[in-house]
Amino acid sequence: MTTNGVKGEMPSSCGTACAVKCWKWDVNQIIMNRTLNNMMYGILILNRPIPQNPAFIKRLWNKAAVRMTVDGGTKQWDKFIASLEDDLKKNIKDPDLISGDFDSITDEILEKYKNKGCKIIHTPDQNYTDFTKALMELNIHMNQAGLELSHVIAVGQTSGRLDQIIANIQTLYLVKDRLLLNPETNVFLMSDDSISWLLYPGDHVIYVPEETRLHKRAWCSLVPIGETCQYVTSTGLKWNLDNQPLRFGGIVSTSNTFDGSQKVTIKCSHTLLWSMKVPLITMS
Known part of the structure; x- marks a missing residue:
């Protein structure tokens, strides 16, 4: 999510020789839904309620190159769809991938989306959170498809259990430290009225x-x-x-x-x- 789509470019406002990296960030690209047609990004739904404006979420979801729900996030997505007015329910795309250890989702919901043709990926490894493992699986998916994402938006919340909030921040660090994604891909946490990276x-x-x-x-x-x-x-x-x-x-x-x-x-x-x-x- 850098302006001009270039990471590491030295903008004139920095005013120094490019001895260090300089990033330009423009969140208007996401929150105003601007230029989404020209962006290759992914979206993940984590296991928290989705309070954002429904029309905003629908557009952000539908325009993504890859759509993924993470464990209980599938249940949250299903509730979100059920709460929409009939007009908004039309033409909403299904998840491409559903991953997790599936301890926060019912077999009924899982079977429902499996029947829709969604790819179900069981990730039982308890050394990593479902969010971290989801990014690993997303990376595999994108490599197999021969595609690169400019950024990934994880829709969650910054309220609830403190340990889970900290674990989400830990995942942001692991993206670079463990090379979970392409080095040029940035990950953002979107809450109800805030964004973090x-x-x-x-x-x-x-x-x-x-x-x-x-x-x-x-x-x-x-x-x-x-x-x-x-x-x-x-x-x-x-x-x-x-x-x-x-x-x-x-x-x-x-x-x-x-x-x-x-x-x-x-x-x-x-x-x-x-x-x-x-x-x-x-x-x-």
Whole structure:
């Protein structure tokens, strides 16, 4: 989900020689459903309720190159479909893949989607979460098809069991550390009104949707997970960082917000978890 579809390109706003990688992020591509026809992306439904705007989810789902439900996420998807008005139920595509250890789904639901022609993949390995294993299976599927994804959107929630929330963040880290996907594929966690992803060491330019900038309860955060980020410098935030470290037990930039600028810039020495409010996905 980088502007121009290029990861590692040095935009002019960085203003330095390209000694480090620089990423440009534009979430408008997803939340405004813009340019979806020109993007090769995948979507996963995790085992949490789907509260987003139904028309938004339908379009995001149908335009994906590959659609996947993960264990109990199949049950959540089935409930979501059943709750739709008749017009929205029309022409919704079935999942391409359903994976998991299937401890959170009934045999009835599994059989229902098997009869629809969905590929069922049993992943009983308990060394990894169902989310992590789903990305492994997605990678196998894409390699067999000879296709590459620019990004993967995992639809879940940031409420509920804290251990599961942390496990989802762990999966984001494993994507790169264990090469779960093509190195150029980015993974995003989408909650009811927010989106999160990892910022790797280097320079980042994040374009902030106008509706987010103007929202009275807009928020964003920069959180170091597992290690200290030795230095972080930012612009475009209400409370900017100037070559400061972020670590648990020290400063952690939660409940930050935007200063009204169209973009935020982040320069970080170590990987950070970036989250931001995106109210559009709950609107009709």
